[in-house]
Amino acid sequence: QSVLTQSLSASGTPGQRVTISCSGSSSNIGSKSVYWYQQIPGTAPKLLIYKNNQRPSGVPDRFSGSKSGTSASLAISGLRSEDEADYYCATWDASLGAWVFGGGTKLTVL
Amino acid sequence: EVQVVESGGGLVQPGGSLRLSCAASGFTFSSHWMTWVRQAPGKGLEWVANINEDGTVKQYVDSVKGRFTISRDNAENSLYLEMNSLRADDTAVYYCAREEVDSSGFDYWGQGTVVTVSS
Numbered sequence: 001q002s003v004l005t006q007s008l009s010a011s012g013t014p015g016q017r018v019t020i021s022c023s024g025s026s027s028n029i030g031s032k033s034v035y036w037y038q039q040i041p042g043t044a045p046k047l048l049i050y051k052n053n054q055r056p057s058g059v060p061d062r063f064s065g066s067k068s069g070t071s072a073s074l075a076i077s078g079l080r081s082e083d084e085a086d087y088y089c090a091t092w093d094a095s096l097g098a099w100v101f102g103g104g105t106k107l108t109v110l
Numbered sequence: 111e112v113q114v115v116e117s118g119g120g121l122v123q124p125g126g127s128l129r130l131s132c133a134a135s136g137f138t139f140s141s142h143w144m145t146w147v148r149q150a151p152g153k154g155l156e157w158v159a160n161i162n163e164d165g166t167v168k169q170y171v172d173s174v175k176g177r178f179t180i181s182r183d184n185a186e187n188s189l190y191l192e193m194n195s196l197r198a199d200d201t202a203v204y205y206c207a208r209e210e211v212d213s214s215g216f217d218y219w220g221q222g223t224v225v226t227v228s229s
Contacts, residue, residue, distance in 0.1 A: 002154065035215045037155070044205055044222060045147075045155060050215035088155050098171050099145070099157035 003028060004089055004102035011108040017077040020105045022089030024070050028100060034072040035090045036065055039104075045088065049074060076107075084109045112136040112218045114189075116206045119223030126196050130223060132189040132206030137218075140164070140184040143209035145216055146191050148202035148225075156202075159191065160209065174200075196227045 005023040012018040024030065036049035047056050049065035052072065064075045072091075076083055089102040118130040132144070145160040159170045159180040168180050179192040189206055204223050207216035 033213060037216075039155075044219040045216075046219070047215045047217045050210070050217075051213065054214070056215075056217060086154075090155075090157075096172070097169060099160070101155040101157065104154040 002103040003093055003096070003100040004091065006087075006089060006102035006105045008103070009106045009108065011110055012076075012079045013110045014079055014081065016079045017075060018079060018107065020074045020076075020087050020089075020107070022072045022074075022102050024072075024091065024100075026070060027095035028070075028091045028093040029067065029072055030070040031094060032092045034065065034067050036063075036074045037088045037090065037101075039086045039088065040084075041086070048087070079109055081109050083107060112208070114206045114208060114218055114220040116204060116220040116223040119204065119225045121226045121228065122196055123229050124197060124227055126227070127192070127194045128196065128225060130191040130193065130204055130206075130225070132191075132220060134187045134189065134206075134208070137208070139182075139187040142211065144182060144189045145207045145209055146180065146189075147205045147207055147216070147219075148200075149205070149222075150199070150202045153202075158204070161189070193225070196225075198227050201225060201227045 033051045037045040038048045039045040052067040053065045086104045093100045113135045115133045146158040161180045177195045181190045206220045208218040210217040
């Protein structure tokens with residue numbers, strides 16, 4: 001059972017906009033920055049969003065992050081086949097004194 | 111080019127020990143926190159431990175406290191994870207990752223090294 005809750009799966013067709021949510025509590029998302037990672041099966045995770053809504057260089061602006069209260073979201077617009085991957089949210093949990101990840105959301109591009 | 115490369119994984123019996131290494135290059139290793147993250151087969155990511163720039167601060171997930179020790183050698187640009195009293199549920203791909211300064215996330219990851227705990 002992950003400290004951060006994500007839906008198991010999401011899907012969309014090419015060109016669509018999809019949103020992946022991440023729910024936490026006051027000791028993690030509610031007081032700390034949220035990060036998002038993309039993992040294509042068989043490969044290492046890749047940093048997609050940092051500090052709630054910032055994109056590292058090289059990440060397309062089709063990817064955007066937001067946070068409100070104890071929840072965060074990752075939005076992907078103009079969906080492409082290469083976006084099919086697992087997406088994880090992460091943050092620091094002050095009560096646990098540890099980084100925590102969501103359980104991951106598997107995105108399927110139909 | 112920034113690179114982190116893990117090594118040291120393998121098959122070990124329950125109760126055994128293993129030492130993972132992570133060789134870093136292409137950046138000033140001594141200026142970054144470093145982290146270990148693992149992923150059990152078919153499961154999600156789990157943060158294991160991290161260490162600050164000079165090795166004086168070490169943090170662990172509860173499930174490995176007292177069994178795993180993270181360390182670093184800045185002269186050798188290397189990160190380590192000493193794993194003792196290994197259990198079946200420690201079986202995973204272990205990734206080494208750089209923590210970007212100013213809390214900007216785990217921005218560079220290695221390809222991972224596989225640890226299998228089984229008799």
